Amino acid sequence: MKILGIESSCDETAASVYADGNILSNIIASQAVHQKFGGVVPELASRAHHKSITATVEQALSEARTGLGDLDGIAVARGPGLMGSLLVGLSFAKGLAVSNHIPLIGVNHIDAHMYANFIEHKEAYPFVALIVSGGHTRLVYTEKIFQHKLLGKTRDDAAGEAFDKIGKILNLPYPAGPVVDKLSRDGDGSFHQFPRSMIHKGLDFSFSGLKTSVLYYIQEKGETYVQHNLNDICASISEAITDVLVEKLKKAAEKTGVHHILIAGGVSANSMLRQKVMSYAKESGLNLMIPSIQYCTDNAAMIAVTGALKMRENIIDDLTLKPFARIEKGC
Ligand code: KG4
Ligand code: ZN
Numbered sequence: 001m002k003i004l005g006i007e008s009s010c011d012e013t014a015a016s017v018y019a020d021g022n023i024l025s026n027i028i029a030s031q032a033v034h035q036k037f038g039g040v041v042p043e044l045a046s047r048a049h050h051k052s053i054t055a056t057v058e059q060a061l062s063e064a065r066t067g068l069g070d071l072d073g074i075a076v077a078r079g080p081g082l083m084g085s086l087l088v089g090l091s092f093a094k095g096l097a098v099s100n101h102i103p104l105i106g107v108n109h110i111d112a113h114m115y116a117n118f119i120e121h122k123e124a125y126p127f128v129a130l131i132v133s134g135g136h137t138r139l140v141y142t143e144k145i146f147q148h149k150l151l152g153k154t155r156d157d158a159a160g161e162a163f164d165k166i167g168k169i170l171n172l173p174y175p176a177g178p179v180v181d182k183l184s185r186d187g188d189g190s191f192h193q194f195p196r197s198m199i200h201k202g203l204d205f206s207f208s209g210l211k212t213s214v215l216y217y218i219q220e221k222g223e224t225y226v227q228h229n230l231n232d233i234c235a236s237i238s239e240a241i242t243d244v245l246v247e248k249l250k251k252a253a254e255k256t257g258v259h260h261i262l263i264a265g266g267v268s269a270n271s272m273l274r275q276k277v278m279s280y281a282k283e284s285g286l287n288l289m290i291p292s293i294q295y296c297t298d299n300a301a302m303i304a305v306t307g308a309l310k311m312r313e314n315i316i317d318d319l320t321l322k323p324f325a326r327i328e329k330g331c
Helices: 032-037 042-063 083-100 109-119 159-169 177-184 208-221 223-228 230-256 271-284 301-312
Strands: 002-007 012-019 022-030 073-079 104-108 127-132 137-144 147-153 260-264 287-289
Touching: 002 042, 002 083, 002 301, 012 042, 012 301, 022 042, 022 301, 032 042, 042 083, 073 083, 073 109, 073 301, 083 104, 104 109, 104 301, 109 127, 109 137, 109 260, 109 301, 127 230, 137 230, 147 230, 159 177, 159 208, 159 230, 177 230, 177 271, 208 223, 208 230, 223 230, 230 260, 230 271, 260 271, 271 287
Parallel strands: 002 073, 073 104, 127 260, 260 287
Antiparallel strands: 002 012, 012 022, 127 137, 137 147
16 A cells, blocks of 8 residues: 655654655655744745645655555645645645546544654554654544543643743744754763653643743752753753653553553654653563654654555545644544
8 A cells, every 4th residue: 555645733844754664765855944933934834835745745755656646545744733834735735636637635633743653653542652852732532543642741731841841932943843852862860850741640641830930940059050951960960851751751651551551752853752751661571663863753654654544444534624723622
C-alpha cells in the first residue's frame, strides 16, 4: 500500500510517501519567516504553505520515485491546527485526490504524532501515550487502534509552549525548546529547584506557574547572573518540566496496567525526557516506544503512516472532509 502524506497544520509544509512499512521520502519545508516575531504568525504561515506546497509534494513523489498513478491513498492532516494553514494542505490534497481518482484520508495531527511510533516499532496495544508538542500535552490510553481515551491534559500551557515561552524570557531564539535542551546538556539540573506544579495531583498538567517562577527568578537575580549560569538554569528548568511529564506517564501506566508506553510530539525529541522515560521503562519492565528525532517534530511521514493504518481499517473520507482548529472538535 502506497500513501502520500501531506502536513500543513502549523508552520511546516511537509510531504512524505510511505509504502508497506517504509518511508520512501520525508520532505519538510520549514518557515523561517516567523523567527523574527518569536512565534508563528498565522497569516504568514498560510501564505508560506501556499508558496511551497506544490514543490514539496513534487519533491516527495520524485524522491520516492512514485507517480500519482502509483498511489493508493492521499492522507492529509485535517486538524488540530491553524485553520488557514490546514485549508492549504486539505484543498491541495482534495484537488490531487479528485483529479487522479485517489481515495482521500483525513488524519488527526495528534493521533499521527502517536502513530509515528509505528514507523519504527511494531504495533502493540493497549498503550499509554504521552503526547507533548507545542500546542498539546496529553496522556492518552489507546485500547485498540483509533480507540483513544483521554486521561489527562494541560490546563494552561503545553510542554513545548512552556519551553518556548521560558526560552523567550531567557532571550533565546524561537522555537526555544531545542535550544534549552542543548544548553541543559552542559548544565547542572540541581542548580535551582523550580516548581513541579501538580506533580502529585491527578493526571492533568499545568506549566504556567513554572513560567512565572522563572520570570521572577530572572528579575531577582539579574541579567548578568543569568547569562553566567545559563546552562545550569536551563538544566534546572528542563528537570522541572521532565520530572512532571515522567511522573504523570508513570501514574497513567500504573493506573491502566498497560505493558506498552510511548512518547510523541516535538518535546519527545528532548534528550532529558528521552533518558528519563528510558530508565523508567527499564526499571518497570515496560515496552517503550520513542520515535527517532525526525519523526518527533511535525512531519508528513506520521500523516502517511496513520493514513495507511486508516486505510487498512477501511476508514476513508470524501470531498466533504473539513478541517478543524481545536482538538475537541476533531475525531
Ligand atoms: O510537534 P511539534 O513539532 O509541533 C506541534 O504540533 O506543536 O512540536 C513543536 C514543539 C515546540 O514547542 C518546540 O520548542 C518543541 O516542540 N521541541 C522541543 C525539542 N524539540 C522540539 N522541546 C524540548 N526539547 C527539544 N529537543
Ligand atoms: Zn505537531
